[in-house]
């Protein structure tokens with residue numbers, strides 16, 4: 001294995017369709033119009049020396065190293081800033097150019113520290129490379145030139161250092177922060193020799209506006225900005241392309257390695273989801289894989305009050321299997337089930353649901369997608385026929401109006417947010433429906449045209465009101481609707497939304513959104529060109545989550561914003577493989593490809609290959625499993641990679657249900673909160689230790705490749721295989737590619753997927769089959785998958801969760817950039833520096849009424865429970881609304897969320913809980929008990945960890 005070297009073409013690719021032909025050093029080259037001479041030369045195989053140019057950012061033309069001669073033109077223009085022209089004749093290597101370039105390099109080197117042998121970038125430094133490329137052999141000015149300001153090294157960021165004395169002031173970092181990341185945290189301060197890169201107002205990186213995406217570090221041609229891991233370990237010696245295991249953006253990375261140690265994660269420019277960019281989690285927060293808390297040995301205990309006993313894999317697997325068999329013999333075949341994980345690979349997820357259906361013999365399988373995007377599956381399948389987003393991420397580059405509903409992309413989907421921000425800076429309009437002033441409402445060079453700060457729980461009313469404006473103001477795209485949708489259903493729907501009760505003036509009364517904002521936003525979306533909707537859990541995690549998804553689908557159809565680039569309905573998926581876990585048949589009523597278990601032909605196909613009869617009745621969903629456990633009819637659960645105690649609502653109810661079971665098997669990386677209720681603990685493997693695929697929010701399957709040996713001895717799919725074999729249902733796969741072959745054989749939308757194809761194409765978006773052998777970037781182009789698009793009546797029904805004198809405020813929840821989900825991984829990285837605890841955002845007015853000051857402890861109470869956390873007073877939330885995150889188990893905000901859920905899918909209503917906030921002296925009693933329980937668990941586990 002060797003290091004994968006991606007070509008740096010110097011300037012970004014031109015997207016022009018027209019091409020021009022020119023001659024470079026006697027070779028004819030044809031490139032798109034607008035291409036730089038530098039890039040055209042690279043395309044022809046000629047590398048022009050460069051320092052300030054890199055193909056991730058626009059050319060700047062400051063270093064003067066890339067000079068060329070153009071026949072018929074005077075002077076020596078910079079090739080990075082000069083576009084090609086038809087018939088142009090270019091020379092890149094003449095005596096004059098050689099002399100000029102040497103002169104430029106002499107100036108650079110004369111003022112650069114010459115500690116190359118001990119420099120962390122030795123061997124990976126473009127300044128070194130260019131000195132070699134121009135043949136620099138002497139420096140006429142000596143090496144004592146005036147240095148750039150040497151203010152020491154800024155090591156404040158946990159992941160990278162900044163050493164100004166090595167800076168060549170090429171501005172690549174500044175441009176990367178602006179153009180790629182869109183944060184504008186860096187500037188070049190002062191002039192001439194005093195020029196220096198300055199984070200925000202000359203602050204240390206950690207205190208600046210920097211969000212630690214690392215784009216500047218990647219762009220830096222010297223060691224000025226460098227990863228601390230490279231400084232510690234040295235330069236990498238081989239690399240492997242893999243996929244981030246955090247969010248649903250699905251960024252591709254080169255894991256750059258030295259042996260089995262990760263030196264750094266470099267975003268892969270060929271990654272079609274991220275195009276060479278990343279966020280702080282994917283690039284830097286991989287240290288959890290080697291954290292000392294990793295549990296590497298299986299453990300069992302008869303009762304959850306017993307101490308854990310470390311055992312062999314064989315004993316743990318046999319114990320779990322015998323318990324499941326005993327329970328089924330005693331309580332019946334339906335008394336056990338399994339939960340798949342949206343963090344695991346498609347192959348692992350597929351095997352868990354196969355184990356449940358074939359080895360357990362029931363359909364009691366569910367997934368953590370239940371608690372996030374199950375309404376997306378239901379809503380989009382009903383309207384369009386497919387349970388997935390309609391576009392690829394590239395599509396946003398053609399959007400004219402972007403509508404974000406209930407999502408916070410800069411925190412939840414940061415790399416896609418950067419791509420979106422780029423389009424917004426180019427002039428696309430922005431509409432945001434969110435109770436909070438999320439960052440995108442106003443951020444450098446971007447201001448939302450409309451922010452509709454709706455009251456939590458009123459999504460259906462507001463989106464239906466947008467449709468009211470479209471219909472009553474004659475903004476329907478009747479041609480599209482007539483050709484593509486069921487006309488009768490459309491007419492019924494149009495009459496429904498046109499009713500006065502859906503007018504912005506009426507909806508203002510329930511949603512709190514001024515009518516003129518609803519009218520303006522609707523007009524802009526309907527008439528502003530390509531309208532693209534992106535939404536998140538602020539849509540789905542409601543009692544009417546599925547209804548809102550269908551209301552969004554209606555709006556897009558009515559305005560013709562479906563079926564081409566730049567438009568569409570796009571769920572932003574939370575976890576890395578939410579899309580995949582749903583695709584793989586993790587729901588109790590559907591096998592892979594969203595086919596209902598009651599379909600005889602589908603079952604027959606599976607039965608023929610699996611050799612077991614399948615139950616035609618849908619099984620239990622997670623909440624039903626917990627209820628059944630409390631009823632005494634559900635006794636055994638296999639949970640792969642999901643901490644349901646912390647991530648699911650109504651924690652006390654969940655704890656009671658888990659406590660009522662006789663065999664809970666938890667397969668995870670750490671002793672997660674759910675493991676407190678487990679009888680068998682099976683160590684899991686990280687994404688760095690396994691092969692497989694993830695499917696991101698744009699239906700894109702990408703390879704996850706093993707870069708280190710599993711520390712626990714097995715990849716997760718192998719553990720499922722062991723358990724299935726012990727249960728008496730044989731599984732024998734030599735490699736996850738064989739599981740994918742089985743998925744392809746059983747699932748029409750995946751029929752064309754194979755590891756060979758993924759290796760060849762890099763990634764593929766399903767459907768991928770005979771009709772679309774290379775996959776489907778944009779769906780519903782010539783017609784909806786279900787035939788005619790379906791308009792659904794979306795009556796607004798206020799949630800039963802009401803504010804009142806006891807609970808006068810509405811709590812809504814979300815996530816923060818540096819943390820991920822329940823925090824099991826990110827809390828075990830240096831990312832905690834940005835978010836040590838969950839805090840409660842409260843409006844100044846509400847805080848003042850309660851005598852709460854910034855930073856005070858407050859008790860958050862609902863009818864379900866209470867927790868205590870610190871208050872942050874901010875106008876990001878409206879009066880009457882409070883907000884927090886759910887990353888820390890000591891807060892466990894789901895203690896206060898309720899049992900209410902989406903009517904169609906049981907997705908919990910996380911986003912609306914009536915609460916009271918009162919000053920407090922410190923953590924609640926249960927939090928102190930929890931801390932004590934955790935300390936005990938640690939004490940029990942400590943000797944086992946230490947024994948590793």
Ligand code: SF4
Nearest residue numbers: 177210211213214216
């Ligand atoms: S790490 Fe990212 S946000 Fe921070 S300065 Fe660099 S490019 Fe900007």
Ligand code: SF4
Nearest residue numbers: 167168170171173220
């Ligand atoms: S820090 Fe690096 S990228 Fe930024 S100006 Fe200096 S040398 Fe260039």
Ligand code: SF4
Nearest residue numbers: 244246247251279282
């Ligand atoms: S967390 Fe999401 S946005 Fe960040 S690197 Fe990973 S996939 Fe990309």
Ligand code: FES
Nearest residue numbers: 061063064066080
């Ligand atoms: S690379 Fe062209 S001017 Fe620096």
